[in-house]
Amino acid sequence: MRDAIHSILEQAIHAPSGENCQPWEFVARENSVSVYNLPERDNSLYNFRGRGSLVAHGALLENISLIAPTYGLRADIALFPEGEEARLIATVSFSSADTYVSPLVEWIPRRATNRKSYEKTYKLTEKERELIRNSPLSEEGEARLIEDEASRKELARAISLNERIIFENYDLHSFLFSHIRWTRKEEAEKGGGLYIETLELPPPVAGGFRHLFWRWRVLQALNRIGFSKFVALQNAGTYFSSSAIGALILPGSSPLHFLRAGRAIQRMWLRLTSAGLSMQPITGLVYLRERIVSGEPASLTPLHQTLILRSYLLIAHLFKVEDACIGMTFRIGRALPPTASSAHFSPNIL
Ligand SMILES: Cc1cc2nc3c(=O)[nH]c(=O)nc-3n(C[C@H](O)[C@H](O)[C@H](O)COP(=O)(O)O)c2cc1C
CATH class of the missing domain: 3.40.109.10 (NADH Oxidase)
Known part of the structure; x- marks a missing residue:
């Protein structure tokens, strides 16, 4: 055995x-x-x-x-x-x-995060919607979808605040850049991280990532002329280009709730993949909000805290979440396959 x-x-x-x-x-x-x-x-x-x-x-x-x-x-x-x-x-x-x-x-080996733009006009079929809604078992949460254009646009803007903050918060910025892998060799040596091609950056932006944006001082100078807000706007456009933006709503926020949520998300993701649909978790903002409401904002500035709480209110309102916890927000749609997939490394078995 x-x-x-x-x-x-x-x-x-x-x-x-x-x-x-x-x-x-x-x-x-x-x-x-x-x-x-x-x-x-x-x-x-x-x-x-x-x-x-x-x-x-x-x-x-x-x-x-x-x-x-x-x-x-x-x-x-x-x-x-x-x-x-x-x-x-x-x-x-x-x-x-x-x-x-x-x-x-x-x-299982074919599931991947797809960060490309998805087909703007593709509408989910009833069968596809059911596939998503029926994936979580009752104790794992409830998957809710938002498909109408106006709400998707608002959601995409609210969620993409995360990308602005990544470029304005030193800790998030250094974490991101210390996890980018520029070559497959580096990805293998470090046993994971974000291989640059999986980020689906257009060539000039990829060049910027490699040569400019990792430099904190340069970035702050660019931010003075609106760079971080521009990045968020670009990402909002990508997130909007989806058939649906979804949320997994959890009945509570204990470790067990998040562990069970992961099972539901994986089942949903595999079913979507088998149906030819793409998915990307876009969940940074809701996780940062959990820090703030738990009184542990770490290095998030008061301005960022206010912006996050405001965006979260909109997200919660659109998904009709009151007391419950959002386990993950994600987007779904039809798209070309990702340019590259992340490598998964042999398990460390003791
Ligand atoms: C809890 C969790 C949160 C994630 N959040 C994001 C996210 O906000 N944006 C994103 O592009 N990918 C996100 N991902 C996807 C991971 O980056 C991805 O799973 C990882 O890079 C491995 O790639 P793969 O999914 O293609 O195997 C998240 C994944 C998990 C499990």
């Missing part, structure tokens, strides 16, 4: 993670595996209380449970066996079962 467990993990690590940080490590035994979080892999301001990493682990666990039956195994997953604050995310016990190949398994 040990070989099968290794094979399952090799495939399961094709899960999304913030900045492709792949924050996992495994301890395999004869018929079980323990999944550990590596918090040091993602210390971004976005990863407030490790929630982004928990979403990533949820996606990973969903992959494990989909792949296991391919090897005639059933995966019983015990979440947080040592409590929600421990590094041990789950223990997965495997037992013999009928062999079954889920139709979603073939899409």
Whole structure:
């Protein structure tokens, strides 16, 4: 069974993670595996209380449970066996079962974040909408979609405030640039990060990224003539070019809620991929807002805090969210395939 467990993990690590940080490590035994979080892999301001990493682990666990039956195994997953604050995310016990190949398994290595512009005029079919809405189970949250043009435009503007702040906040800016990988070799050496081609930057912007925008002082000079606001506007245009902007609304904000949300997001993403649709999480703003309302704004300036809270109010209003928590915002549509995919590296199995 040990070989099968290794094979399952090799495939399961094709899960999304913030900045492709792949924050996992495994301890395999004869018929079980323990999944550990590596918090040091993602210390971004976005990863407030490790929630982004928990979403990533949820996606990973969903992959494990989909792949296991391919090897005639059933995966019983015990979440947080040592409590929600421990590094041990789950223990997965495997037992013999009928062999079954889920139709979603073939899409696991083909799922990717697509940051291209999507077809502006493509309207989701009722079947596609159902696919998205039915992906979360009741305890995992509820997927809501916004498709009408006026609301999508407002949402795209509100969400893209994140990109303005990235270029105005020193910590977010240095985190982004320290996670960009300029070559495949660098991506492999560092075991993850954002390979530059996956960002889908037009050539002049990619040149700017490489030579100018990583320099904080240069950037601040450019910001005085509106550069960061221009970047946000460009991104708003890309986000608007989607059939729908969606949100996964969670019943609570505990670690367990975020872990379960990750399972739902992965299932939804695989179903969308199998239906020929593209997806991009665009969730920085809602994660930053969680920091502020929890009284831990870190280096966010009072101006940025006000802007974030204001944008969030609009997002919450459009998605009709009152007390609930937004686990992720994302966009969906039809598009050409991504220019490049992020690499996922062999699991560290102890
Ligand atoms: C919790 C979470 C938050 C993410 N937020 C964003 C985001 O705001 N913008 C974005 O472009 N991608 C976002 N991503 C996508 C990751 O960057 C992506 O999964 C990672 O780079 C690996 O690439 P892949 O999804 O193509 O495998 C997020 C992923 C996760 C799991």
